[in-house]
Amino acid sequence: MIPxxxxxxxxxxxxxxxxxxxxxxARWQYRRHPAEAQRLARVTAPSYFVALALGGLIGAWLAxxxxxxxxxxxxxxxxxxxxxxAIVAVELWKWRHGITxxxxxxxxxxxxxxxxxxxxxxxxxxxPDMTFGRPTSLPWGVDLGDGIARHPVEIYESLAxxxxxxxxxxxxxxxxxxxxxxxFHAFVIWYGAQRFVIEFAKPYARVAGPFNLFxxxxxGLVIYGCIWWRRADHRAQGGALSVSQPDHxxx
Numbered sequence: 070m071i072p073x074x075x076x077x078x079x080x081x082x083x084x085x086x087x088x089x090x091x092x093x094x095a096r097w098q099y100r101r102h103p104a105e106a107q108r109l110a111r112v113t114a115p116s117y118f119v120a121l122a123l124g125g126l127i128g129a130w131l132a133x134x135x136x137x138x139x140x141x142x143x144x145x146x147x148x149x150x151x152x153x154x155a156i157v158a159v160e161l162w163k164w165r166h167g168i169t170x171x172x173x174x175x176x177x178x179x180x181x182x183x184x185x186x187x188x189x190x191x192x193x194x195x196x197p198d199m200t201f202g203r204p205t206s207l208p209w210g211v212d213l214g215d216g217i218a219r220h221p222v223e224i225y226e227s228l229a230x231x232x233x234x235x236x237x238x239x240x241x242x243x244x245x246x247x248x249x250x251x252x253f254h255a256f257v258i259w260y261g262a263q264r265f266v267i268e269f270a271k272p273y274a275r276v277a278g279p280f281n282l283f284x285x286x287x288x289g290l291v292i293y294g295c296i297w298w299r300r301a302d303h304r305a306q307g308g309a310l311s312v313s314q315p316d317h318x319x320x
Contacts, residue, residue: 070210070211070212070218071209071210071211071212071221072211072212073192073193073195073211073212073213073214074193075193075194075195075196075213075214076193076194076195077194077195077197077198078194079190079192079193079194079195080190080191080194080198081190082190082193083186083187083188083189083190083191083193083194084187084190086186086187086189086190087183087184087186087187087190088183090182090183090185090186091179091180091182091183091186092179093182094178094179094182094183095175095176095178095179098175098178098179099175101241109172109175112168112170112172113168113172114166116162117159117162117172120158120159120161120162121155121158121159121162122155123158124154124155124156124157124158124159125151125152125154125155125158126151126154127154127158128147128150128151128152128153128154128155128157128158129146129147129148129150129151129154130144130145130146130150131150131154132146132147132149132150132151132153132154132282132283132286133145133146133147133150134146135282136273136274136281136282136283137199139274140274142199145199147283148184148187149260149264149283149286149287149290150286152180152257152260152290153286153289153290156173156257156290156293159172159173171253171254171297171301173252173253173254173256173257174252174253176253176256177237177252177253177255177256178234178237178238178252180256180260181230181233181234181237181256181260182230182234184226184227184230184260185227185230185231185234186227188223188224188226188227188230189223189224189227191223192211192221192223192224195213195214196213196214196215200222200223200271201213201219201222201271201272202219202220202221202222202270202271202272203219203220203270203271203272204217204218204219204220205218205219205220205270206218207220209221220270220271222267222270222271225263225267225270226263226264226267229259229263229267230260230263233255233256233259233260237252237255237256250301250302251298251301254294254295254297254298254301255294255298256294257290257291257293257294257297258290258291258294258295258298260287260290261286261287261288261289261290261291261294262287262291264283264287265283265284265287265288265291268280268281268283268284268287271283
């Protein structure tokens with residue numbers, strides 16, 4: 070068992086570090102691909118980003134609170150809920166404005182980077198953060214202050230997202246098709262899949278058989294990503310355009 074020094078204030082430090090890391094990743098990406106931001110700007114408007122922010126905020130607090138309040142705990146927020154809420158809001162905005170192409174590719178690297186960093190803040194925030202894992206007998210179990218060895222679920226998720234970041238960077242350098250055409254789709258599928266698996270190591274209340282609320286949200290994210298991936302491929306092969314368009318280069 071590995072003792073971990075904890076303090077609730079680490080959550081805020083982790084959030085600050087996550088936002089900083091995400092912004093630096095976005096800056097690096099935009100400097101390497103300056104046309105990307107220009108293309109995104111051409112098919113969106115300020116209301117797009119307002120919808121994205123509001124959807125993320127509502128989704129974060131709705132999902133988090135639906136998980137904690139029924140158990141008698143304080144309202145909380147969730148990155149999975151934020152991602153799902155932002156996707157719903159953006160898709161509604163795109164439907165309203167007649168945009169049929171993916172506009173999410175520019176966000177894949179910043180989001181993955183932010184989650185990769187932020188989860189360490191959740192770990193060091195300890196038990197009050199309500200993101201801890203189930204008890205385990207594995208040698209890498211962590212003691213968050215109660216003397217119980219638990220799955221370090223925050224580290225699991227951080228490492229999973231680090232893997233995505235590494236794959237994205239390598240794929241970008243080597244011009245892999247999935248990065249160029251399905252960067253955001255791949256991010257959503259990978260995030261949803263790894264989080265779905267990790268949720269089995271958390272003590273959250275079950276809402277449908279063996280599944281908790283976040284199983285359902287993350288399962289939905291995987292389905293969403295797969296549907297968009299297939300739609301994009303179908304459009305590229307026999308749709309209105311004769312050549313494929315990367316999802317980080319919307320038209």
